Amino acid sequence: MAADHDIEPPIAPRVARRAMVLAAVACRSLSDHDPENADAEDLWQRLKDWIQSLDVDSEIEPHETQIIYNPLGSLSDQEKLAGAWGVEGLAILAWALGLLPFPAHDQQVDPYEVTDALALLNPEATDIINAADVRTSKELSACRELLYAIHCRLRQFNRDRSFHDISQWIESEWLQTLGIDSVLASNGDLAVGGVPLTESRESARRSCESVTFERHRAAIWLMGEYGPIYSKVPVDT
Template sequence: MGGGTDPGGDDREGAPPEARVVAARALIQGAVACRGSIEFEFEHDADGAVDFNDRLVRWLGDLGLFAAIEPLEAALLETPVGSIPRSKAIESTWACEGMAILAWSLGRVDLPSHDQLVDKFAVADALGFLGDDARSLLERPALRPLDELAAYREFCYDVHVRLRGRLKGRKPLARPIETRSIERLPLEKLRIVVREDLAIDGRPIEECVDRRVAEVERVTHHRHRASIWLVGEHPLYTETPVDT
C-alpha cells in the first residue's frame, strides 16, 4: 500500500495539484481520520473495528487510491487494528480538518468557520466517503479558481501566525488579519476580527483561555497545511511544512 504519488498528478514543486489529485487526497485524508477513529472503536468492539478497517481498505483498493497514499499514511493504515499508540490515533483524527478544506476546494462544502471544528460526518458524506459516490468525484472533479485558493492560503497564514503568537505571549501586529484575503473569500458573515484582533467565539483572542486558543491552533494547523499544498508549494501532502 502506498506509492507516494497521486495518480495523474504533477510532482514538480510549484505546480498546483490537478483536480483529480485533490479529490484523491481528500478521500485519503478521510481514510486517515477514519483509521484513527477505528482505533478507539477497538477498545469497545474489537471484531467490529477489524471488520470496519477491512471495509476501509477494500474501498481504497476498489477506487485505485493505494498509489496516492504517501509513506507516512501507508504505515498508519497498515498497522494492525489495536496497535496504534493513542497519541498517534488522536492526531490522525485531526486529518478531517484538512479533508474539509480539500472538500471546499472541490466545491463540495462551504468554507468552515476559522474557529470551529468541522462536522466530519457531513464533510465525509459530501465526498461520498466509503460509498460509490466517491467514484464520480474522482471521475469528474472541479476545483475552485486558483486565486480563491491562494486567498485562503493567505488568510490561513495570517490566522495561524496570530494564534501561535498569542500562545507564545507575543503582541499582535497592527493588522493581524489582512482584510484583502477576507474580502476575496465567502467569509463576510463570520466574526473573524473583533476590536481589531482575531476573534474566537466572537471575542478578541486575548480574552480567550489558552486551552481554547490551542484547540483552534490545531484546527488551523491542519487547514493551513491543506491550503499550502493546494497552491502547489510542496508535492507531498504529509511532508508539507506549516511555517509561520
C-alpha cells in the same frame, strides 16, 4: 515564502485522491478501538475494501499505509491524534473540490460531515474523483493568505500574550472571495470563540491553533508551493 522551484499545483483528480486518503486515515484513526468488537472489525474491512477500490495507491504515503492497514487496535495515541486532526486539512480539500463551504476559522469541523462529503465507504467516491474540479486560483490564494495571517497571529500571541489590532493584515477581498463576514473581533484582533484572542479560553486558543495548522498545510499543498508530498509540506509563519 514559496520554495525555489516551479509552482505546480496538484491537478483536480489528485486533490480528490489525496482527500480520499485523508478520509480513510481519519476514519481509521477515529475508530481504532477494541479489536474484538465485531462492528469495528467490519468497519475496518469495509474501509480497506473501499480505499482499494479507488485506485489511489500512488497517493498513500508510507505512514498512511501503516495507519490504514496495521491490525485493528494497534495504532499509537499519537497516530490516532494526528489522523483525527487531519480531518481539518481534509475539510480544506473538500472545500477546494466544491463539496463543502469554507469552514469557520475558530471551530473544529464535524468529521462525519466532511467524510460524508467525500462519500466515505461508498462507491460514489469514484465519481467524485472522475468528475473532480477545483476552485479558482483566486479562491485558493485567498484561502492560503487568510490561513497564513491567522496562523501568524496565533503564534505571535503565544510569544507575547498581548493585544494586536490585525485588521490591516486581513484583506476584505479574501473574505469576500471565501464568503466570510469576518474573522476579527470588534477591537480588530483575531476572534476566537466569539471573543478577542486575548480574552479567549486557553483550550479554545489551542484548538484554533491545531485547526489552523492542519488547514494551513492543506492550503499550501493546494498551491503546489513545496512539492507533491502532503506530509512534507512545511507550515511556516
